Amino acid sequence: MAKNSNGLLCKLGIVKSPGAAVPHRKNTKDCATVDMPVPAQVTLVMQQHIGAPCTPTVKVGDEVFVGTIVGDSTAPFSAPIHSSVSGKVKKIDSILMQNGSKAQAVIIESDGQQTVDPAIKPPVINSDEDLIKAAHDSGLVGLGGAGFPTHIKISPKPEVKATIDYLLINAAECEPYLTPDVREILEDSENIVEGMKMVAKLLDVKNAVIGIEDNKPEAIKLMTERLAQVKIDGINFKVETLPSRYPQGAEKVLIDQCTGRQVPPGKLPSDVGCVVMNVTSIAVLANYVATGMPLTTKRLTVDGSAISEPKNVRVPIGTPIKDIVEFCGGYKGTPFKIISGGPMMGQAMVSDEFPILKQNNGILIFDKQDAEVAEPSACIRCGRCVNACPMNLMPTKLEAYTNIGNTDELQKLNIMNCMECGCCSFVCPANRKLVQSIRLGKGLVRNASN
């Protein structure tokens, strides 16, 4: 996506203007984060990251504190899970996840005291390995939504590390409604700066850049001031102002905007010399190094047409959605859709009993009107999806070839490069389920190549 995607030629429709002009609806951006009262019980799912699931390290009846490890794995590609409350382990159960798979979960009954585990103390950091171990021990995963274990991300192989010259901090927050990242900047900028310094030194980069969309001027101003005070030889710290055009926060788009480099299909950011981290992740890491407190709470935006009091709340991980709704004044009318995440890429939930995971950043509750799914009509070939696709694909053709199951054509049209941002479906005047079909098409291609 070119930097001038809001330029005159794009406005005139002569040059492709990737992305979509989604409504911002950042209703909660001025709502300071409030702490939620301790819930009666939390459900800590053993799969809160990409990678190997954890196995419970506690038994029913065990006493746990805030920060006690309750789930861990010996696999390197994983992250430990800590208790977010103090209390007793009530049950270890297998629960049905939103995506239909089953996962183990540790259910803890809270004693309401929030006693911190006495073992918690700031880690001693004397070497790069110590910092990577700290990232692992903090239980940190990519908090932007993907849940990629952070300690893996910041420990590339030596030959890869030598090529990395950019640390990018993703604070674009391009999803409508969501504001936890802008609140993170406004409320916790010191930790962000500390975290950036730490990881920039660890990765030995030349540039540490934080990307923020231009609809958050107060966050841009604050970070610019903070980073101006940072003086480390050989590392250039700066803020990159991004246009507020969805999806600036998509990893590949962010890299292109900040560095002008494009990650080739099937490759990783490190292949173009970049490591990208979410802004809240970097702050949590810095906080862990300073205090030893692992990731046990998460800031969420609670918003939508069917919630009484939209808020930014800090909740213990594992809190059921319904408790959070209750804290936000309950439902306004009848809820018809509950979304975990933003409206562009978030997941619609089947019930409000689900617990909050580490990588969740918003709960949206929609009334009937907002929740309704419009009936698709015929494609009029207007080309809006082609114009909007940040990956330069042809969504309408991908949909057509998916419908007839032609995986050869799907591969020729680079279907696997789709990152499922949803711009195509958003802009479609015929309400066609483009990205939805493309997801199916990607599955067909995966099956065909197996």
Add this chain to the structure above:
Amino acid sequence: MDGKLIVSSSPHISSTVKTKNIMLDVIIAMIPALIASVFYFGPRALALVCVTVAACVISEYISRKVMKREQTIGDLSAVVTGMLLAFNYPATLPFWIAAIGGVVAIVMVKQMFGGLGHNFANPAITARIILMTSFALRMTTWIAPFAWRGAVDATATATPLALISAGNTAELPTYMQMFLGDRAGCLGETCILALLIGGIYLVAKKVISPIIPVCYIATVFVFSAVLGQDPVMQILSGGLFLGAIFMATDYVTSPITNKGKVIYAIGCGIITVMIRQFGSLPEGVSFSILLMNILTPHIENLTTPKTFGVGKEASK
């Protein structure tokens, strides 16, 4: 919480621009040209438009009914087709022929191929060509502007392109007359000013990209000049602006890639000039667009954009 939740795949919000709004914008964009046609050719122009639109909408309704498919007249695309087709009629055309044109456009060209989005050629243009070959004389019986007020002799007159074709350049209207539409021709094609207003509206509302109209008209200008014609007269004549702004830009039958649009528009321009210069017909806009409509899928396949991250070096 009682009641069930709606669970659907993301995204959960969508743009407010829908097919119906787009069609409505096209209709709005055609209104200046409609007003101009009534101004020059009288109330009969309006009546012809109404008859054609009615024929289109009714035949769409009946054909969907007969084929047992869901009703689509609400998307307003049949209204757009009807208006465009009527813009291609001379003011003298009998109403029954106007109605036949509507039926042909909707039933034969659009619905038989699956309805909106599936027709390979522009219904209005194809219907016009069918009428031209079926009722050649009636489709080319022109009257002078203002004849309806009795201001001038109401006998048949020639279009500027016919005059050029016949080598009779002395009787040609001035550039300004051509621009304002004060000349013989089809209902909606004469007033360039009105068509331009409509075109600017469509570009401003992001309904169309200016690529096709600009490249099409520019190609005709340059190529006519190369062939020794008066390029200004050539672009102001015939149905070029109507075709370039409203017909060649038809979503369904033009390429969706920007590169494809350029190729398509240049192709339209070259064929138009070739027909005007070397063909036996004085005008070639309809045929050129129809021919390029047929090439659209191939142009699109040849201009599939390179996906993100391919071809651009990961330069350090």
